[in-house]
Structures are given as structure tokens and as C-alpha cells.
Amino acid sequence: MTLTEQITRLGRQAREASRALAQLTTAQKSACLLAMADAIESDRAPIEQANHLDMEAAAETGLSAAMLDRLKLDDKRIADMARGVREVAALPDPVGRILDERTRPNGLRLQKISTPIGVVVIIYESRPNVTADAASLCFKSGNAVILRGGKEALRSNQAIAHFMIAAAARQLPAFPAHCIQIVPTTEREAVRELLSLTQYVDLCMPRGGEGLIRAVTEVSKVPVIKHFKGVCHVFVDADADLKMAEEIAFNAKCQRPAVCNAMETLLVDRAVAPSFLPLIGRRLQARRVELRADEASRQILQAGLAAGGVLKTASEQDYFTEYNDCILNVRVVDGVGQAIDHINHYGSAHSDSIVTANETHAREFLARVDSAAVYWNASTRFTDGAEFGMGAEIGISTDKIGARGPMGLEELTSYKWLGFGNGQLRT
Amino acid sequence: MTLTEQITRLGRQAREASRALAQLTTAQKSACLLAMADAIESDRAPIEQANHLDMEAAAETGLSAAMLDRLKLDDKRIADMARGVREVAALPDPVGRILDERTRPNGLRLQKISTPIGVVVIIYESRPNVTADAASLCFKSGNAVILRGGKEALRSNQAIAHFMIAAAARQLPAFPAHCIQIVPTTEREAVRELLSLTQYVDLCMPRGGEGLIRAVTEVSKVPVIKHFKGVCHVFVDADADLKMAEEIAFNAKCQRPAVCNAMETLLVDRAVAPSFLPLIGRRLQARRVELRADEASRQILQAGLAAGGVLKTASEQDYFTEYNDCILNVRVVDGVGQAIDHINHYGSAHSDSIVTANETHAREFLARVDSAAVYWNASTRFTDGAEFGMGAEIGISTDKIGARGPMGLEELTSYKWLGFGNGQLRT
Numbered sequence: 001m002t003l004t005e006q007i008t009r010l011g012r013q014a015r016e017a018s019r020a021l022a023q024l025t026t027a028q029k030s031a032c033l034l035a036m037a038d039a040i041e042s043d044r045a046p047i048e049q050a051n052h053l054d055m056e057a058a059a060e061t062g063l064s065a066a067m068l069d070r071l072k073l074d075d076k077r078i079a080d081m082a083r084g085v086r087e088v089a090a091l092p093d094p095v096g097r098i099l100d101e102r103t104r105p106n107g108l109r110l111q112k113i114s115t116p117i118g119v120v121v122i123i124y125e126s127r128p129n130v131t132a133d134a135a136s137l138c139f140k141s142g143n144a145v146i147l148r149g150g151k152e153a154l155r156s157n158q159a160i161a162h163f164m165i166a167a168a169a170r171q172l173p174a175f176p177a178h179c180i181q182i183v184p185t186t187e188r189e190a191v192r193e194l195l196s197l198t199q200y201v202d203l204c205m206p207r208g209g210e211g212l213i214r215a216v217t218e219v220s221k222v223p224v225i226k227h228f229k230g231v232c233h234v235f236v237d238a239d240a241d242l243k244m245a246e247e248i249a250f251n252a253k254c255q256r257p258a259v260c261n262a263m264e265t266l267l268v269d270r271a272v273a274p275s276f277l278p279l280i281g282r283r284l285q286a287r288r289v290e291l292r293a294d295e296a297s298r299q300i301l302q303a304g305l306a307a308g309g310v311l312k313t314a315s316e317q318d319y320f321t322e323y324n325d326c327i328l329n330v331r332v333v334d335g336v337g338q339a340i341d342h343i344n345h346y347g348s349a350h351s352d353s354i355v356t357a358n359e360t361h362a363r364e365f366l367a368r369v370d371s372a373a374v375y376w377n378a379s380t381r382f383t384d385g386a387e388f389g390m391g392a393e394i395g396i397s398t399d400k401i402g403a404r405g406p407m408g409l410e411e412l413t414s415y416k417w418l419g420f421g422n423g424q425l426r427t
Numbered sequence: 428m429t430l431t432e433q434i435t436r437l438g439r440q441a442r443e444a445s446r447a448l449a450q451l452t453t454a455q456k457s458a459c460l461l462a463m464a465d466a467i468e469s470d471r472a473p474i475e476q477a478n479h480l481d482m483e484a485a486a487e488t489g490l491s492a493a494m495l496d497r498l499k500l501d502d503k504r505i506a507d508m509a510r511g512v513r514e515v516a517a518l519p520d521p522v523g524r525i526l527d528e529r530t531r532p533n534g535l536r537l538q539k540i541s542t543p544i545g546v547v548v549i550i551y552e553s554r555p556n557v558t559a560d561a562a563s564l565c566f567k568s569g570n571a572v573i574l575r576g577g578k579e580a581l582r583s584n585q586a587i588a589h590f591m592i593a594a595a596a597r598q599l600p601a602f603p604a605h606c607i608q609i610v611p612t613t614e615r616e617a618v619r620e621l622l623s624l625t626q627y628v629d630l631c632m633p634r635g636g637e638g639l640i641r642a643v644t645e646v647s648k649v650p651v652i653k654h655f656k657g658v659c660h661v662f663v664d665a666d667a668d669l670k671m672a673e674e675i676a677f678n679a680k681c682q683r684p685a686v687c688n689a690m691e692t693l694l695v696d697r698a699v700a701p702s703f704l705p706l707i708g709r710r711l712q713a714r715r716v717e718l719r720a721d722e723a724s725r726q727i728l729q730a731g732l733a734a735g736g737v738l739k740t741a742s743e744q745d746y747f748t749e750y751n752d753c754i755l756n757v758r759v760v761d762g763v764g765q766a767i768d769h770i771n772h773y774g775s776a777h778s779d780s781i782v783t784a785n786e787t788h789a790r791e792f793l794a795r796v797d798s799a800a801v802y803w804n805a806s807t808r809f810t811d812g813a814e815f816g817m818g819a820e821i822g823i824s825t826d827k828i829g830a831r832g833p834m835g836l837e838e839l840t841s842y843k844w845l846g847f848g849n850g851q852l853r854t
Contacts, residue, residue: 019771019795019797022794022795022797023794023795102815102816104814104815104816108805108809108814110815110816115797117827117828118797118827198644202827202828203827203828217625217648218648221644221645223650223651223826223828225828241850244850247850247852248850248852251852251853255852255853255854256853344446353846366845367449367450368446368449368450370446370449370542370545370843371843372843372844373843373844373845373846374843374844374845374846375845375846375847375848376845376846376847376848377847377848377849377850377851378535378846378847378848378849378850378851378852379851379852379853381852381853382535382846382851382853383844387531387535387853388529388531388537388844389529389531389537399650400544400545400629400630400841401544401629401630401650401652401828401829401841402828402829404841404842404843404844405843405844414827414828414831415831416797416798416799416800416801416831416832417799417800417801417810417815417831417832418793418800418801418802418803419780419800419801419802419803419805419809420802420803420804420805421802421803421804421805421806422671422804422805423668423671423674423675423804423805424804424805424806424809425674425675425678425682425805425806425808426678426682426683426806426808426809426814427682
């Protein structure tokens with residue numbers, strides 16, 4: 001069988017499985033998910049064995065220690081995977097919600113109801129826990145999924161999927177086994193083949209760095225929901241409570257610097273820069289945050305620079321950069337208008353916050369910043385499925401077609417219109 | 428200026444205009460739209476003059492009479508365009524709707540509100556009235572639009588856009604003139620350039636035949652909402668009221684055969700085929716509908732064939748075909764399950780209907796047919812923005828990401844999350 005035939009078969013099987021999956025009841029899906037979670041724990045030994053083989057092979061190819069750590073599955077990580085699947089089982093079923101209802105003058109009753117999307121492809125990098133995570137979210141939302149993980153994790157991913165599927169099939173004889181499939185080859189060309197199957201694949205969601213996302217977008221013929229990067233901002237307005245601003249800025253940068261909703265650039269109104277910047281500067285330096293400042297903020301920051309504090313000049317490229325690290329751009333702006341323009345130009349339409357007591361400024365910021373999440377007096381770090389009350393999350397979209405912002409189960413659905421008539425004809 | 432520079436400039440101007448447009452009030456947008464509608468009528472003479480030049484040039488290139496008719500603008504068509512724009516002005520503003528609202532345990536209040544998408548590209552074929560139509564719908568929904576019409580209609584499209592923009596700018600000094608732009612060249616390569624501008628263009632909506640849609644999908648790097656084709660079905664169940672079935676099938680095929688929601692294939696349960704097919708067959712033949720039948724239905728239809736009635740054998744390819752014409756496939760199936768399988772395999776996920784008095788069969792059909800609109804005892808012809816109560820419509824989507832089915836103003840919006848806090852930090 002050629003690669004094309006092999007991948008096409010995956011797509012066709014997924015489409016067929018999606019038809020059967022869409023008809024399962026909520027109770028059937030939950031029972032399957034609980035069985036899958038139990039299997040992840042009870043079949044821990046063979047899963048860890050497969051992972052061990054992946055780890056050995058990866059170590060031989062010289063994979064970095066950090067990457068090896070991401071690849072590793074131990075008892076704790078396996079327990080976490082199982083717990084994640086149980087949490088998905090407990091969430092409300094996102095399929096079959098009535099989104100709209102109307103009766104037309106001719107008596108035709110229309111109902112807009114949520115449906116599964118159909119067949120979803122998830123492309124991700126090394127962490128094998130994504131396999132259980134993505135599979136359970138897609139299953140609960142009635143979508144057949146084709147998973148393409150990192151090449152170094154293939155055995156681990158296959159083992160996880162195998163035991164999840166086997167457990168569900170024991171639980172429910174009607175379980176459509178092809179609703180969870182792992183691309184069985186590490187050939188790069190397989191991705192291009194997969195993303196050409198417009199007749200079978202409804203959506204691709206890449207999860208990973210900007211390079212992966214761009215590569216997927218470049219070749220895909222199917223719709224892609226993207227999360228390019230998180231270049232997030234906090235703007236400290238002239239009318240900000242400076243203590244609140246300090247706490248929010250510190251939280252947005254330092255609470256977890258490596259994630260997409262962490263702040264990368266701090267914008268400060270010129271009026272409060274002399275009083276605010278020394279406060280936050282000292283605090284960030286104490287946490288070893290490197291500052292990259294524009295000329296105006298550099299002059300202020302320099303005066304109060306502690307020994308060992310790193311203060312550089314920000315380049316234009318820095319303003320576009322997602323550091324995911326203890327580095328922060330700092331820029332002085334002239335008012336809320338310039339802050340908004342900076343964010344819409346350099347940002348990634350992810351999460352941005354204004355700190356101010358001035359409602360007019362806040363309303364302007366909320367209205368004009370064109371990002372998935374815009375905050376007034378809160379940290380950017382809240383953009384997250386769990387924090388938004390969605391339960392688990394499959395990703396955060398920086399797109400505007402389909403889902404935007406955190407994507408939970410509801411964001412994994414489409415809809416259809418049902419028309420209930422008694423013989424209505426178009427005149 | 429190279430073509431790339433020229434097209435990039437269109438994109439950049441559209442993005443800038445979209446920022447300004449998103450801030451206009453409903454009243455400002457309505458006033459602009461009414462001024463545009465007035466201008467279409469009062470500047471009728473130069474618009475018709477531009478159209479006359481297009482018609483002359485098109486006639487010289489040997490364009491068919493049918494195509495020339497589609498290109499032509501006369502007083503009636505211009506009045507219709509103006510009326511369409513006034514209707515859009517009168518519709519509710521789709522931007523700023525509160526789609527969801529929740530307060531989290533930490534006191535953070537979240538609001539999900541509808542926003543414009545941003546910059547939309549519309550690619551269409553010859554009819555110049557689409558220019559006014561698409562421009563007004565995009566304007567009302569706060570989207571900057573880049574219009575690429577048929578090459579033979581360039582002067583007409585430019586004239587329509589010019590007078591709409593000039594009128595709006597007189598009405599409102601803050602009107603962002605680049606929110607409506609016509610691609611100023613007929614070069615084919617311009618489309619590829621336009622659909623590569625991922626930093627400026629948020630969405631492309633091609634309107635036209637399947638060939639156009641496939642060509643756009645093939646080259647586009649930006650999301651495309653597609654309406655491939657309408658291969659719509661009516662299934663006459665064993666428990667159908669046969670008189671109702673006859674009326675619905677006749678309406679679905681004959682009320683307007685050239686449109687996408689007209690029926691292309693009639694499926695009939697074997698149990699009622701002998702009684703139903705002769706009735707509908709005679710009625711369709713009287714309207715000169717060519718029948719392409721499978722073996723079982725051919726045998727029944729042949730007996731009652733009137734003189735001059737055309738009865739052929741359906742090929743497998745016929746079941747995939749959108750005729751947009753007085754041709755109908757007829758097939759006998761064994762029950763609702765086989766009908767559903769036929770529709771999900773050969774259909775285009777557009778509009779399908781079951782006629783039955785049996786609620787179990789109807790519920791199964793509604794649940795399992797994977798189409799944008801699924802009807803019970805009603806004609807497929809209702810899939811339409813106006814019939815759904817959406818007002819005007821920019822198209823019908825057969826996609827599952829973003830809008831599905833008829834697309835009115837609401838379907839031309841995205842959303843963002845606003846977070847209202849009082850100093851919330853992530854812990």
C-alpha cells in the first residue's frame with residue numbers, strides 16, 4: 001500500500017467512524033471515557049514499556065534533556081492523563097444544544113442545533129499526554145480524530161490509543177474503533193497527504209510552536225484553526241491604581257513566563273512612567289527578568305537599576321516576539337490611543353489588558369483592541385479554558401473564523417438547521 | 428508598482444479601514460448605507476455608462492447572450508440594487524451582541540461579544556449587482572471588503588463602488604474610504620496575491636460555480652468559506668402522506684430549478700414506489716423534467732411514461748451532480764437507513780428533506796443526515812437567508828467551520844471575550 005493509500009484509508013475510516021460516533025448517547029460516551037481512563041491506569045505497564053522504547057531511541061538520536069523530559073511518561077503523568085479523561089467524561093455533552101429556535105410566518109419551525117464537526121486532525125509535538133487529552137475531548141464532542149504526534153513519541157502514542165480503544169470497545173460493542181486513530185508512520189509527507197483529504201477531514205488543529213503552525217497552514221487544503229503565538233500586553237494607563245498595576249503586570253509576566261498568555265510587552269502611559277517604572281522594574285529585576293526598553297523607559301529604569309539587573313534597548317523586532325521566557329519589553333506611550341495602536345500592530349490578537357480607574361479609557365481599550373481576550377484590571381493569564389469555566393481545553397485560537405480564544409468542548413462543535421414542517425412549499 | 432505591491436497595498440488599506448469601521452455606531456452605518464442607496468439611483472447615468480462600455484467590450488470578445496444578460500444593468504436592476512442596500516440599512520446591527528456572560532468564582536466577569544471579522548475578500552463572477560450587495564452587507568457588519576468581480580464587469584463594479592463610497596464620505600466625514608475596494612486589475616495572478624495576505628485578510632468568500640470555488644480553495648492561504656454545490660434530496664418514506672410528498676417533491680424540483688437548494692435526486696421507499704412514482708412522474712414530465720432513474724424506479728416509471736417524456740438510466744456520477752436544470756435523478760431505496768446513507772455519500776451537505784408521518788423515521792433522518800439544513804415535511808427550497816428570517820444573505824455555506832447554511836449579517840461576525848476585573852491575579 002502506498003503512503004497515499006494508507007493515509008486516505010485513515011481518512012475514510014475516520015469519516016465512517018464519525019457517522020457512528022455522532023449517534024452515541026451522552027451516557028454511552030461517558031461510559032466509554034471512564035473505561036478509557038481506567039485502562040490508562042490499569043494498562044500502565046505496557047504504556048510505560050512503549051514509552052521506554054521511545055525514550056531509548058530518542059536518547060540515541062541525541063534528543064536534548066528537556067525534550068526527553070517532555071517525552072517521558074511516569075506513574076504521576078499517567079495518573080494525570082487518566083484524571084484528565086475522567087474530567088472530560090464529567091463535562092456536559094456539547095452536542096445537541098439548541099442554539100436558536102424560530103417559527104416562520106408560514107409555520108415552518110427552525111431549530112439550530114449543535115453537532116460534531118466530523119473528522120478532526122490534531123498535529124502536535126512531543127508530549128504523549130496530548131494523545132489522551134485530545135482523543136477524549138474529540139470523542140466527547142462526537143468527532144473522529146486522527147492524531148499525529150511527534151515522531152519520537154510514536155510508540156507511546158500508539159500504546160495510549162490502543163488501550164483506550166480496547167477498553168471502550170469492551171465497554172460498548174457499538175464503539176466505532178476508528179474514531180481514534182494514530183498516523184502509523186513518521187514520514188513527513190504523511191502530513192501533506194492528510195491535509196489534502198478535503199472529502200474526509202473537516203478541520204486541522206496544530207498544537208505547537210509557530211514553526212509547526214506555519215508549516216501546517218502552508219500545506220493544508222482543509223481548514224486550520226491556528227494558535228500562532230501569544231504576544232500579550234499590559235497597558236498601565238495614566239489613571240491606573242499603580243499598586244494594582246504592579247501586581248497585574250508582575251502576575252502577567254512572572255506567574256508562569258513560559259505560557260502563551262504571559263505578558264511580553266509592558267506599555268506605560270508617559271504621565272505615570274516616572275512613578276510606576278521604578279516600582280515594577282525593581283520587582284522584575286528581583287525575579288531576574290531581563291528588560292528591553294525603549295529610550296524613554298530606559299532612562300527612567302536605568303536610574304533605579306539594581307546590581308545584576310539586565311536592561312537592554314528594545315529593537316522593533318522585539319515587539320513582535322513571543323519570548324516565553326523571563327524577558328520583557330517596556331515602552332512608554334502617549335495615552336490609550338497609542339497603546340491600542342501598538343497592540344493591534346505588534347500583538348498577536350491573543351490577550352491584552354488595561355489597568356485604569358478611568359472608564360472612558362477602559363471602554364475605548366476594550367472596544368478597539370482586536371484580540372481574542374481583552375481585560376480591564378485583570379491579568380492576561382486568565383485566557384484559559386479552565387479559568388473561563390469551559391472545563392478542559394483543546395487549545396486557544398487566535399483565528400476569527402470558527403472558535404476564537406479558549407477552545408473547550410463547545411468550540412469543537414458545528415451546527416445544523418432542522419426544519420419542522422407540515423407540507424410547506426416555497427412560493 | 429508591481430502587482431504584489433499593488434495588492435499588498437489593498438490589503439493594508441483594508442486592514443486600516445477595518446479598524447476605523449469597527450468603531451462606527453449603528454446610526455452612522457445606517458446613514459451611510461442610505462446615502463449609498465440614494466447615490467446608486469441618483470448616479471444611475473454614469474453607472475449605466477460604465478456598464479455600457481463593459482457590455483460593448485464583452486460583446487466584442489464574443490460573450491454569450493446569457494452572460495451578457497447577467498452583466499447588463501438597466502434601470503430596474505439599479506433600482507433593485509438600491510432597494511437591497513436600503514434593506515440592509517434597516518436590519519439590526521450584528522456587532523456588539525452579548526453572546527454569553529459569566530462571572531467566575533474569583534469575581535472576574537466575562538462577556539463574549541460579537542465583533543466584525545475584519546477584512547473579507549469576495550470573489551464572484553459576472554453579475555455587477557453583487558458589488559452593491561456584498562459591499563453593503565460587509566459594511567453593515569463592520570467588515571472592510573475587497574471585491575474581485577468578473578473581469579468583464581470591472582468598469583461597472585468600479586462605478587458602483589465609486590458612487591457608494593463618495594456618497595458615504597459626503598454623509599460622514601469619518602467614513603473610512605478603503606472599507607470598500609475593488610481589485611483594480613483583471614490579472615489572474617492578483618487573486619493568488621490577495622489570498623496570500625494572511626496578515627491583512629481574515630476570510631475569503633468565493634461566490635460562483637464549483638470550478639471557481641475549487642480554484643480559490645486551491646490557492647488560498649487565508650480561511651475560505653465555501654459553497655461548493657447543492658446536491659439536495661427529498662426522501663419519500665414508506666409512511667409518507669403521498670399527496671404531501673408529491674407537492675414537496677414538485678416544489679423542490681420545479682419552483683426554481685436553477686438554484687442551489689432545488690432537489691437533484693428523489694429517493695423513494697420501495698414500499699410506496701409503485702403508488703408514488705407514477706403520480707410524481709406524470710407531473711414532472713408535464714413540466715418537461717428529464718428523469719434519470721435507477722433500475723427499480725425505471726420499471727415503474729416506464730409504464731406510465733407520457734409521450735415525449737424523457738426517461739434515462741442514472742449513472743453513478745449523476746448522483747453526485749448538481750444539474751441546476753430540469754433533470755432529476757430518481758432512486759428506490761430500502762428504508763430510511765439507505766436513504767440517509769445515499770445522502771451522506773452522494774450529497775453536498777446542503778439541504779435534504781424527508782416526507783413522512785412516522786416520527787421515528789423523521790427523527791433518525793434529522794439526526795443522521797449531515798447537512799446544513801435538514802427538513803421534515805417541507806421543501807428543500809427554504810434554505811435561504813430571507814426564508815430563515817435573517818434578512819439579506821451573502822451566501823450559503825456548506826462548510827462546518829464558521830458559518831454553516833445561510834449566511835446573513837450575524838454570520839459575518841466573529842467574537843471576542845471581554846474580562847472585567849478589579850485586580851484579579853492568576854494563582
